[in-house]
Amino acid sequence: MSRIFWCLFFTLWPIVAIVVCAIAPAMDWGFPGNREAATPLGQRIDDLFYLILGIVTVAFIGTMTALAYVLWKGSKNEDEKGWFSHGSHSLEVIWTIVPAGVLLFIALYQIDVWAIYRVRAHENREDTSRASHLVAEVTARQFEWRIRYPAPGTKFKTYKEIKDWLAKPHAGDIYAVNKLFVPLNRETLIYLKSADVQHAFFVPDLRVKQDAMPGQSIDIWFTVNKAGKFNLTCAELCGWGHYKMRGEVEAVEDLQAKLIELKNLQDYDGVTTPGAVPAGASEEATP
Ligand SMILES: [Cu+2]
Numbered sequence: 708m709s710r711i712f713w714c715l716f717f718t719l720w721p722i723v724a725i726v727v728c729a730i731a732p733a734m735d736w737g738f739p740g741n742r743e744a745a746t747p748l749g750q751r752i753d754d755l756f757y758l759i760l761g762i763v764t765v766a767f768i769g770t771m772t773a774l775a776y777v778l779w780k781g782s783k784n785e786d787e788k789g790w791f792s793h794g795s796h797s798l799e800v801i802w803t804i805v806p807a808g809v810l811l812f813i814a815l816y817q818i819d820v821w822a823i824y825r826v827r828a829h830e831n832r833e834d835t836s837r838a839s840h841l842v843a844e845v846t847a848r849q850f851e852w853r854i855r856y857p858a859p860g861t862k863f864k865t866y867k868e869i870k871d872w873l874a875k876p877h878a879g880d881i882y883a884v885n886k887l888f889v890p891l892n893r894e895t896l897i898y899l900k901s902a903d904v905q906h907a908f909f910v911p912d913l914r915v916k917q918d919a920m921p922g923q924s925i926d927i928w929f930t931v932n933k934a935g936k937f938n939l940t941c942a943e944l945c946g947w948g949h950y951k952m953r954g955e956v957e958a959v960e961d962l963q964a965k966l967i968e969l970k971n972l973q974d975y976d977g978v979t980t981p982g983a984v985p986a987g988a989s990e991e992a993t994p
Contacts, residue, residue, distance in 0.1 A: 710782035717778055721771035728764070742912060745933040745958070749914030751820050758816070762809060838863035840896040840928070842889055842962070844873060847899070847906035847919040850948035852939060856881040859966040873898055873924055881969045885954035888969075890962040891934050897927040909942035910956050916942055931958035 731737060744750045781787070841863060846853040858879025863869050889895045899908050901919035908927065909916045917927050931937075941952035959965050 710785065714775075714778040714782040718771075718775040721767065721775070725764075725768065743933075744912065744914045745931050745935070745937060746913045746915070746929045747932060748820065748823055748929065749912075752824075752914045755817050755820060759813065762813075837866070837896055838869055840894045841869060842895045842897060843887060844898045844900065844924075845887065845908060845919075846902050847908065847941065847945075847952075848902035849904065849946045850941075850952040852885050852887070852908075852952070852954040853902070854883040854885075854887050856883075856966055856969070859963055859970055879970075881966060881973055883969065885939075887939065887954065887956045888962060888965045889929075889931055889956060889958050891958040891960050892930065892932055893962075894928065894930045899925045899927055904945050905943050906945045906952070907942035909940050910937050911940075912937040913956070918943060931956075934958050934960070 744753050842856070844855045846855070855876070857863075857872060858877070858881070861872075861879075863872065887897075889897075897908075899917055899919045900923070901921045903921065905921065906919040907916060908919055913929055913931060915927060915929050917925060919925065935958060937956045937958075939954035939956050941949055943949075945952065
């Protein structure tokens with residue numbers, strides 16, 4: 708009796724696991740908010756996750772079925788003695804070659820996603836076409852995201868100009884905290900820095916995650932193809948206030964117009980002057 712109990716007990720859990728996976732999408736237990744990635748590369752990353760999930764599911768169901776079969780067979784006859792084996796050479800060869808083949812397949816299949824996501828950031832740093840993609844510099848610090856945009860209309864022509872802009876603040880720069888605007892449907896380049904310890908720039912909906920390292924300026928590339936607001940959070944335990952290091956990334960149709968709006972807001976000194984009226988400022992501010 709107890710043998711059958713243990714047989715059923717150990718068979719139950721894989722069944723529970725399969726049922727949980729089957730109902731997960733309906734219960735909103737999937738990717739962040741169960742939403743599709745808002746970047747084309749993020750959608751390819753999701754596809755890789757699903758591919759790996761499929762492979763693992765097949766292996767899981769196969770091994771659990773074999774386990775259930777062995778348990779069931781062994782539970783029936785209490786008098787039967789155990790069979791000891793010193794292993795099977797050919798079986799060991801098979802279960803080494805099959806997983807190795809699967810791993811090799813995954814390694815080769817994902818290689819260009821990895822190349823686009825990680826390698827591109829370190830190649831052609833001096834390519835001047837980067838200048839047209841540059842949106843902002845994001846500096847992580849305990850416990851906020853400091854954002855600096857070049858003055859609206861700035862056109863970098865050479866890599867030296869970008870380096871020079873990154874090296875020090877410039878007149879006309881726009882500053883913001885915890886709110887990053889990026890263009891919709893356009894390749895975006897962010898330079899990520901840290902002012903103190905190690906942080907990580909993580910936007911789950913975009914499937915973008917990059918460590919910020921003190922002393923380094925790291926490129927992040929992405930193209931947001933869905934308008935909206937996305938949570939930005941720190942994914943590296945960076946101190947007591949790590950939990951509140953939250954911000955927002957918003958993809959907008961017209962980034963230049965948004966930057967001009969931010970610039971006007973920044974320059975506004977409480978006195979209404981032409982071209983420097985922040986949205987929502989009341990008439991009472993007029994002298
Ligand atoms: Cu942090």
